[in-house]
Amino acid sequence: MTKSTGILLVSHVKEVAEGLTRLLDQVAGDVTIKTAGGSEDGGIGTSFDLIAETLESFEEKTIFCFFDLGSAQMNLEMAIETSDKDVQLMKTAFIEGAYTGASLLQAEVDPDEISRQLKKLVIKD
Amino acid sequence: MTKSTGILLVSHVKEVAEGLTRLLDQVAGDVTIKTAGGSEDGGIGTSFDLIAETLESFEEKTIFCFFDLGSAQMNLEMAIETSDKDVQLMKTAFIEGAYTGASLLQAEVDPDEISRQLKKLVIKD
């Protein structure tokens, strides 16, 4: 943990979340990036348990959360409600938002300013 | 080929493009979905050759193309210029746009109407 804010990537597909991490690591090597991809049994879907556990495993107090499709959102919201972290659910385009957020965290831009910049990429309601 | 329009997914990361295919196959089993993910040597990036070859390999005449980050776009545009297919470059959120496009193609919505619906998800310029 070398930044105060971490990133959680929630995707319906494990490989997508993990592959995206590789892309972000290139531009944000000092930002903690974790994934909760796929359903519990390794299939396509999202898992509340996996999301909640992954959230808790962060040392960072603030976590930017990005997700792919709407059906991940409800699992995420439940996990956020049961967490004591400061979790910001980003309703941006998944990959593009996560890439932008990671780049800006790496450059030590203030998290509030990052949230503002991410507004341009919001496409979910 | 059971629909007249196919989908090409261009990502900087092979696993992201392939993982996304799994997600789309769930909702669009009859739509041809192909990927050009990663650089030539299997690393992170995009490859003109891979994109151009993949485009040519479609039996479909019309192809909806989705991409993750801007630096994929120029390789894609070059490949489109050298192709004789009708390729539509979608400047939408990558995963969300591809998911929506695939769902609507599967439901046999007219491609022009799909392009219109995808406008809501445009975030690239």
Add this chain to the structure above:
Amino acid sequence: MDKTEKWINWITHFTEVIIEHKDDLNGLDSAIGDGDHGSNMDRGVKAVKEKIDGADYDELTDLFKDIGMRLVSKVGGASGPLYGSAFISMAKAAKESQEPAVLLEAGLEGVVKRGKADPGEKTMVDVWHPVVNSVKEGSLTQSVIDDALESTKEMKATKGRASYLGERSIGHIDPGAQSSAYLFTTLLEAGVLDD
């Protein structure tokens, strides 16, 4: 008959019906979604069954809480948090009341709080909402459930995965509405509403 027994019978019966109709639910979800609603619910109710089979519940709130937590953990997808929130919300209400109308209304509130769907958006809310209203009026019958379910067919989805299809979602029954119809049919059959 102790106070949790008929509720346990209900859930047990619901479990059986879901397992029996797994493929039907997957089929409905294939038409306007990703084809997994049956598999999701099947996994969820089996986990519930495992949890409550043989367990002793003195308090309804404990029963509902266990059901809700299992569903959240195991169903996955959109319906996991939705059904889970329903039962967790019922568990909270059960600390104050044993009234089916009160409990089921809390369940509906849980679903709506989680999914933010209004009636008419072609979701499970389109079954929950009229059913809970009828329970409150003491007028729930099978045909109320059937009509509610059928009404989702002509709706255009504006929430959930089916909303990606826009107009093309019309003409199909919503899978979550179908599983909710099973929930309330088995509620009637288990005699939870009888006094």
Add this chain to the structure above:
Amino acid sequence: MDKTEKWINWITHFTEVIIEHKDDLNGLDSAIGDGDHGSNMDRGVKAVKEKIDGADYDELTDLFKDIGMRLVSKVGGASGPLYGSAFISMAKAAKESQEPAVLLEAGLEGVVKRGKADPGEKTMVDVWHPVVNSVKEGSLTQSVIDDALESTKEMKATKGRASYLGERSIGHIDPGAQSSAYLFTTLLEAGVLDD
């Protein structure tokens, strides 16, 4: 000296300089990008070298076309299509003219057509543009190149990957501007502009 020779000398020299500065270019790209510009260019120029080494070029257009196609195929990233378009555009112009000013102007047009960047957006265009203008005026010197390169430092990126950083891109030299500076320094050194 035949008409393609000095151009081949230029590219051969450019290749060496890129290979030598691979890590420097990666370092610049690490600050405001993904750290691969050196590796990308290194891969590209090596493929160019392989193609042109030993080959005989009677026509400049063939030489430029081979260089452009190799760069497009092998560099990857944003700079592949950009440098590739520059040389492919130069290949077209070389069918009509052998004038360095005309050819390099066509190269700039190729870069701009592909990347749609204006001067001031912190890209390679900020080197290409002033350099090509100076070549047209017959006034290109090393300090024109150095100044152009240095000017990218205080710019805020609005094109390419560095644009994700907004204000934070200020204070760093653009990696593509640096590789372009190598391109034009080696052009001077190879005597392509001498007559």
